[in-house]
Amino acid sequence: MTDSTAQGLTGTREDAQDEPLTIAANPPQRALGLHRELTKAWANDSGWWGQVTAVNHTTLGLRFMGTALVFFLIGGVLSMLIRAQLATHDGAFLDTELYNQIFTMHGSIMMFLFAIPMLEGLSIYLLPKLLGTRDMAFPRLTALGYWCYLFGGLxxxxxxxxxxxxxxxxxxxxxxxxxxxxPGINADVWLLGVTFVEISALAAAVEITVTILRQRAPGMKLTEMPLFAWYILGTSVMMLVGFPPLILASVLLEIERAFGWPFFDVARGGDPLLWQHLFWLFGHPEVYIIFLPAAGVLSTLIPVLCRTQIVGYGAIVASILALVFLSFGLWVHHMFTVGIPHMALAFFSAASLAVAVPTVVQVFAWIGTMWQGRPELKLPMYYILGFFLTFVMGGLTGVMLAVVPFNWQAHDTAFVTAHLHYVLIGGFVFPMLAAAAWWMPQITGRERVRGLGEAAFWVILIGFHGTFFIMHLTGLLGMPRRIDVYTENPEWVWLNLTSSIFGFVMTIGFGLFVLDMALQAFMGQKQRRDPWRAPTLDWAMPLPAPAYTFASIPAPRHLDKEARDVTLPLARGEGLLPGAPRRRREFLVTSLAGARPDHVAILPGNTALPLAVSATIGAFVLLMLAGLYPLTLLPLAGVAALVWLWGRGMVRPVDEAPIPVAPGWQLPEQGLRRRTLGWSGSVCLLVANGTLFASLVFGVGFLAVVAPGWPGPEVQAAGRAALPGVVLAALMPLSGALAVRWAEAGQRRGSAGLVAAGLGLLANAVALGALAWLAAGHMDDPTQHARDALRGVLAGYVALHAFIAAGLGGFALDQTRRGEITPAHGGVLPTWRLWQDYAAVTAPIAAVLAVGLGMST
Amino acid sequence: MLGGAAVLTLLVLVLLAMAFGPPRKVAARRWTHGLGLGLSLPVLGVMLAAGLWVGERVLPRDDGALKIEVHAVQWYWEFTAPGSDGPVMTRDRLILPAGEPVDLVITSEDVIHSFWVPQLGGKMDAIPGRTNRLRLQADAPGVLVGQCAEFCGLGHAVMRFEVEVVDPDDWEDALRATADNGEAEDD
Known part of the structure; x- marks a missing residue:
């Protein structure tokens, strides 16, 4: 490598985008020595405390998947109770109250506690290995997500x-x-519990997006990365945009239930349809959030099992992007029966049909791949064939349901129950079972016991179709969903009894599957490396996967080879950044599109802080459930304090000496870069946050224009007298944004920015003070009408962001005081600037909306 | 529609079965564009058009059709029809004239319910604060069963009603015979 290329690389701008990356190999070392050195830096602490403090993606990915499997089994037991109840027409097995709880929990568990965490776990476990890096972008966030999921589920x-x-x-x-x-806490358990769990979904979405975009091995261009990464990127983007509407809806409904602020109550200017719009704005993309990772598994497995390459890489990527885009345009098809104008129905019907197109393209790309190669009938292929059979039928019934008149007939009948189980079990569970058969050797390092897996497949397949195929007919004969007895329709008994019997067959099949996994984990023969002869990097490592994944990070020359050809060179440290000579967790951060190396990220080690944060949030949830609202301020203050500690945990003395990565080639560490992983993470979080705000704006518009019961009672307190407070709250965050820029200018010149940071902090504090003044007597009672409740929520949103910006300003002030901000290292300033700018944009919008709401009377 | 679905499922299964065999040269575009787009777009287009055409026919129009108010309450139905001397209310029993289009005006007292008579097709939610309309037509006299199709709490499974379809000439008599005079309040 010439000196000038080395300069270009350490300079790391995207200018050299088209030049091929040529990086010299590091000299080989003893693999065992590297393994010991890396394990010391990357392994979990020992004992049970080590499980509490673990932040490693392999540990947490497996734990996510294991916990999701347990919830799947619990959800399955609940479904068996439902089938037992429906086996006869007068089912006296469960009373109605309990039956309603059980089917509600069955759906909620399978969606929120099984499917989403399972795909998060698979992504967390797999992505670093597949992309050629050593961990997820934010290991502590992974752990926080896990604990929030566990506590919310519990x-x-x-x-x-x-x-x-x-x-x-x-x-x-x-x-x-x-x-x-x-009445009672039942609904609150859902609203608070699911929102608690959704913290993990957002956390996973943020770090998955950042990991895929910025941690690919050098030279792994976005347009050439494994298809699985494309699918998961689509999924994580959908999660960033799809979950905020649900979180907003849950928060609003909980506020209505707890404090009486009306958002959905018709008598006070609310509208129950607002809930349905927000819920399905999440709920339909949710289906594709679940389907895309499963399709990613198929696109990964099928070519290898057929010993060929995937057909139509470009068409598949285009299909993923089309699905992400289209799936946000068809939420209304869950609401065809609420009384929506026919032309609007036509639009959403067309969108619902159009969304089938990219799916059809993928299905034929997979079949074409199978034609091109020679399919091998190994266990994962069984499940892939099961997927095709089941999913195609589910997709076709889905197309039928997109047709408005048919939907009017079949909506809320057992036909829809059948359809959604065909899509979800066919489109998610079968691919996940294929994935389990595929990656279990890597997870356990052992071979499976012959025969048992195939038996489990047949029992599951027969049980599934026996249960649900007949349910189409039951639905067409008129049986609605969610009923516990059908006394006057004894003619449905034999249909339901058949479904119930096969339901138990399917359960036995899943029992066999779990047994197979357990036998493989505890009694299997030792597995040789790379059992599938796969091309992807996830197999280019010893089995079971070590904590650090790669002893050295793959270089461009390692990317176009089969996994087994690069395993040894990587283990001997011939790739980049070999070992852990600085005794800390390090990996490479690369550029967004071309994967040019940019800097070396240094990760925090094992810590119990994520557990502490989620336990504190858990305390908040429990106090809310107990109705002890004033006491909830304690855990909220606790969360704020812990987040401060979290931030302090990232601060370490910046090492200005460049880090050697390959012979003749060095990279700066993250502290010397402005666009760090943390910065990218903040951008992702703000995208999600912006969607939440947009959903709130939608809610304001929807209620003001569509809801009955408007205009509300005359505005009393919030008249002209309140205007100074509104103006201050709207404009002070903007002053804060100016202060950040001043502080940054000072930082580059090397002059201490105490005054600038202090002014920024002050500006946000003034905004908070103005909001407090408004709340103390210049706003109308938020319980009287949706208008005033919305104004209250808008004020709360601005207050929250002024508080966050103030916290970041305070953090910057503290860092300046400690001398941690230097001309080369901006500390928290870039992050503060992002959040301050966001607050500066949203505060005036919220103020205009709040004032506008007052004028609507 | 069911037949078409079966044909398409079979097509996929046959293509899958044919994949098992020696490798062969595959033109990628023929699969992704030819089958992927070429097959799906026409099928979906036809379905959309057919759906819109049928959907348009069941829309209520201002053509002087009989209007019956449907009011859903946890967990029963109140039907109010215009009699010759004032509105007549019936409970859990809807009287319809055979062979005539009827517009149902659907409202709710408390939570969301959904009006549905499987054999007459169509379904419309009863939503608090809103008025929805549904056009139905029963062709022959007889007794049908309807039920709530949106989960509405403890009594959802038993929130059923009967639909009595009578000859148009007997409609008003049947209505009066079933009229709810406030005596059946406590069931």
């Missing part, structure tokens, strides 16, 4: 044990789920 399960579980359906339609029609 709260919901505990509620079920005590008979106070949610009972209003997994879709929680208001006003059935409102305080008036659903």
């Amino acid at each position: 709260i919901m399960l505990t509620a079920l044990l005590f008979g106070v579980a949610p009972r209003d359906g997994w879709f929680m339609y208001t006003p059935l789920s409102s305080a008036a029609h659903s």
Whole structure:
């Protein structure tokens, strides 16, 4: 490598985009020595405490998947209770109250506690290995996500044990789920528990997006990365945009239930349809969030099992992008029966049909791949064939449901139950079972026991189709969903009895599957490396996968080879950044599109902080459930303090000496770069946050224009007198944004920015003060009408962001005082600037909306 | 529609079965564009057009058709029809004239319910604060069963009603015979 290329690389701009990356190999070392050195830096602490403090992606990915499997089994047991109840027409097995809790929990568990965490776990476990890096971008965030998922799930399960579980359906339609029609804590358990769990979904979405975009091995261009990464990128982007509407809806409904602010109550200017719009704005993309990772598994497995390359890489990527885009345009097809103008129905019907096109393209790309190669009938292929059979039928019934008149007939009948199980079990569970058969050798390092897996497949397949195929007919004969008895329709008994019997067959099949996994994990023969002769990097490592994944990071010359040809060179440290000579966790950060190396990221080690944060959030949830609202301020303050500690945990003395990566080639560490992983993470989080805000703006517009009961009572307190407070709250974040820029200018010149940081902090504090002044007597009672409730929420949103910006300003002030901000290292300033700018943009919009709402009377 | 679905499923299965065999040269575009787009777009287009055409026919129009108010309450139905001397209310029993289009005006007292008579097709939600309309036509006299199709709490499974379809000439008599005079309040 010439000196000038080395300069270009250390300079790391995208200018050399088209030049091929040529990087010299590091000299080979003893693989065992590297292994010991890396294990010391990357392994979890020992003992059970080591499990508490673990932040490693392999540990947490497996734990996510294991926990999701347990929830799947619990959800399965609940479904068996449902089938037992429906086996006869007068089922006296469960009373209606319990039956309602059980079907609500079955749906909620399978969606929120099984499917989403399972795909998160698979992505977390697999992505670093597939992309040629050593961990996810934010290991502590991975751990935080896991604990939030576990605690949220446990709260919901505990509620079920005590008979106070949610009972209003997994879709929680208001006003059935409102305080008036659903007293008790049942609905609160859903709203708070699911939102708690969604923290993990957002955390996973942020770090998956950043990991895929910025941690690919050098030279792995975005346009050439493994298809699985494309699928997961599509998934994570959908999660960033899809979950905020649900979180907003849950927060609004919980505020309505707890404090009486009306958003969905018709009598006070709310509208139950707002819930449905927000819920399905999440709920339909959710289906594709679940399907895309499963399709990613198929696109990964099929070519290898057929010993060929995938057909139509470009068409598949285009299909993924089309699905991501289209899936946000068809939420209304869940609402065809709520009374929507026919032309609007036509639009959403067309969108719902159009979304089938990219799926069809993928299905034929997979079959074409099988034609091109020679398919081998190994266990994962069984499940892939099961997928084709099941998913194609589910897709076709889905197309039928997109046709409006048919939908009017079949909506909310057993036909839809059949359709969604064909799509979800066919499109998600079968591919996940294929994935389990595929990656279990890597996870356990052992071979499976012959025969048992195939037996499990046949029992599951027969049980599934026996249960659900006939349910199409049951639905067409008129049996609605969610009924516990059908006394007057004894003619449905034999259909239901058949479904029930095969349901138990399917359960036995899953029992065999779990047994197979257990036997493989504990009794299997030792597995040789790379059992599938796969091309992807996830197999270019010893089995089971070590904590650090790669002893050296793959260089461009390692990327176009089969996994088994690069395993040894990587283990001997011939790739980049070999070993852990600085005794800390390091990997490479590369550029977004071309994967040019940019800097070396240094990760935090094992810590119990994620557990502490999620336990504190858990305390908040429990206090809310107990109705002890004033006390909830304690855990909220605790979260703020812990987040500060979290930030301090990232601060370390910046090492200005460049880090050697390959012979003659060095990279700066993250502290000397402005666009760090953390910065990218903040951008992703702000995208999600912006979607939440956009959903809130949609809610304001929807209620003001569409809801009955407007205009509300005359505006009393919030008149002209309140204007100074509104103006201050709207404009002070903007002053904060100016202060950040001043502080940054000072940082580059090397002058201490105490004054600038202090002014920024002050500006946000003034905004908070102005909002407090408004709340203390210049706003109308938010419980009287949706208008005032919306104004309250807008004020709360601005206050939250002023608080966050103030916290970041305070953090910057503290860092300046400690001398941690230098001309080369901006510390928290780039992150503060992002959040401050966001607050500066949203505060005036919120203010204009709040004032506009007042004028609508 | 069901037949078409079966044909398409079979097509996929046959293509899958044919994949098992020696490798062969594959033109990528023939699969992704030819089958992927070429097959799906026409099928979907036809379905959309057919759906819109049928959908248009069941829309209520201002043509002086009989209007019956449907009011859903946890967990029963109130039907109010215009009699010759004032509105007549019936409970859990809807009287329809055979062979005539009827516009149902659907409202709710408390939570979301959904009006559905499987044999008459169509379905419309009853939503608090809103009025929805549904056009139905029963062709022959007889007794049908309807039920709530949106989960509405404890009594959802038993929130059923009967639909009595009578000759148009007997409609008003049947209505009066079933009229709810406030005596059946406590069931």
